[in-house]
Amino acid sequence: MSMEINNEKMSDNLVLSDNESDNNNISDSRVFDDSKIAKLNGIRNQGLNPYPHKFEKNGDICDIQKKFDDFEKNEGLTVRTAGRLYNIRRLGKMIFADLGDQGGRIQVTLRKGNLPDEDFETFKTLVDSGDIVGVQGELFRTKRGENSISVSEFFLLSKSLCALPEKFHGLKDIETRYRKRYLDLIVNADKREIFVMRSKLISEIRRYLSDREFLEFETPILQNVYGGANARPFTTFHNCLGQKLFLRIAPELYLKRLVVGGYEKVFEICKNFRNEDIDTTHNPEFTMIEVYEAYRDYNDMMDLTESLISELVFKLTGSYEVKMGENTLSLRTPWKRISMEDALKEYAGLDVFAHSLEELKQIAIENRIEDYEKANTYGEFLALLFEGLVEDKLINPTFIYDFPVENSPLAKSHRSKEGFVERFELFLNGWELANGYSELNDPLEQEKRFEEQDKKRKLGDLEAQTIDYDFVNALGYGMPPTGGMGLGIDRLTMIFSGLESIKEVILFPQMKRED
Structure with missing residues (x-):
């Protein structure tokens, strides 16, 4: 696995446990997945940096997908791109995953033998859905016609510590979607x-x-x-x-x-x-x-x-x-353009100026229009009754x-x-x-x-x-x-x-x- 080496001295255990009080390392550790923290420690214990500073791409996923429009020309083309991993499927000597960025998704495949054994094992054991990775590999199509990248190198760019919502149900709770919009954007x-x-x-x-x-x-x-x-x-x-x-x-x-x-x-x-x-x-x-x-x-x-x-x-x-x-x-x-006065006549059958102020008050009460007590003039009743009787009909x-x-x-x-x-x-x-x-x-x-x-x-x-x-x-x-x-x-x-x-x-x- 190609990962940026962190030149700073690393301890064997850089992640604080739940009972340690220093909040400067990981804030609100309750939201973090223990298994992901263990994998993060495993990566760091190898002397590797799970949060490198930069990654050079030669194309976004949307651009790469367009290359399949002329597959005869671009089959086997080497590409280098990055994104977030979704839906990892581990099948013995093969690993499939979806890689997504701002513009789209593409399948990536890792075959044991196409990249160093230690890199394959690292991906298999320490990488999760939700991690951000870079990949380099060749374009190909599976037997089922799936546009894919056959990975020869991968680069861990950001290890996620929080589990993504379960695949089939996703993030559905409306309040959670609004409070954690970043998560909403990740999964939807x-x-x-x-x-x-x-x-x-x-x-x-x-x-x-x-x-x-x-x-x-x-x-x-x-x-x-x-x-x-x-x-x-x-x-x-x-x-x-x-x-x-x-x-x-x-x-x-x-x-x-x-x-x-x-x-x-x-x-x-x-x-x-x-x-x-x-x-x-x-x-x-x-x-x-x-x-x-x-x-x-x-x-x-x-x-x-x-x-x-x-x-x-x-x-x-x-x-x-x-x-x-x-x-x-x-x-x-x-x-359509229509005056407020004529709109009230057309949509509610009401001519404000043909009624007394007391009659207009009763009309407002009968139609359960709020704040009628604040209206004291024909103009105020015109605006009030228009809002209550007409607005929702203007589709x-x-x-x-x-x-x-x-x-x-x-x-x-x-x-x-x-x-x-x-x-x-x-x-x-x-x-x-x-x-x-x-x-x-x-x-x-x-x-x-x-x-x-x-x-x-x-x-x-x-x-x-x-x-x-x-x-x-x-x-x-x-x-x-x-x-x-x-x-x-x-x-x-x-x-x-x-x-x-x-x-x-x-x-x-x-x-x-x-x-």
Whole structure:
């Protein structure tokens, strides 16, 4: 066996037993498999290093599999690759195993006589499924047609000390999968593909916007004043400055400061933090993109959102249709656009303005809509009843536009409908996916809106926005007419992957501590 020699002096027993107290060697030894620890000691007692520093490959497994497309040319070709071992089968003088890396798997075979006897015995007795190894050998096909590597040399690169889940049942427990995502990724290749999709999605968003001359910026996560959305913040304390700070709930107000400063096309892909409930579509730490373009309005931002998502879904999935549970969503353009008022009429048969406020309250009670007691105006009832009666019926992509001013403090007043603002939300699968405005750029009106929000907050609405006077002052220097849009990356990944839990698309979702 070819293994890197460790030049440092090795003792006969480098692994502490369970009753030894030095936690600097192996932490939480309860999770380690005793038989694997014994094998690790056996390897080290041979003077070999089970954790070498480097290994040179001449191809990934995906590249090697492609060479079998022209097997007549590449039969017997020597390759050198590495990965994790799965499903080792020991059959006398033959050993079979699957070798997997980021891009795929291939069978490796070790035949006694094809490599030194001591190497064969070492693999047979000291190597386990879960170990990471490098191999060198020739390409061949078994009699059953299995693409394989006949190993002439192997290199132990990382000895695993924890047993992988049993082959046929695998890792199925959902909570364990979320808490130990690394293990989930090791044993469930389909879960790895979800995050490949997510990575490509973010890259394609950047490409799309860069092609249209948008500039990407980074704005503060720690903020003196939180804003840009109606949400409860997380708080922290800066020891040096001696002051309380808030984790960002949205980048909006800082990005609009950049528009004031002269940048006309800006965006940010960022983490936001909202101290709210956790459910299948909400996580307190989440990823979104916000985009702002000067001299545009909410109609232009609907166009941009539709173009971006439809291009993304086809590029990443090869189709405009996405399966979500029992529904098949069609993302073919053009997408439906309907005002909030008309949507309530179409999907719920309700004309809000044909009823008294007391009648609207009774309708909310009859439909078991929560928070009805907070609604005191027609605009507030319009938004409340839309959320309770319509949202979950919007399966195919639908833009809902023209929102009441009461719950849209950062959006520009509607150019022709009093009491409304130029705001839209995009719905898919009954979920809000994007939100956009013609941005409010009147500093006096913005100050008034903030003051109204502040009154609500002082009356107990913990999600109402605070007054950001610095932002108001920034608007005082003049911000051009601007269109803005925010899009949830997590939910978009859910749509593209056909998944119905946000924890499936976040690598390390927030979980309650086990202690």
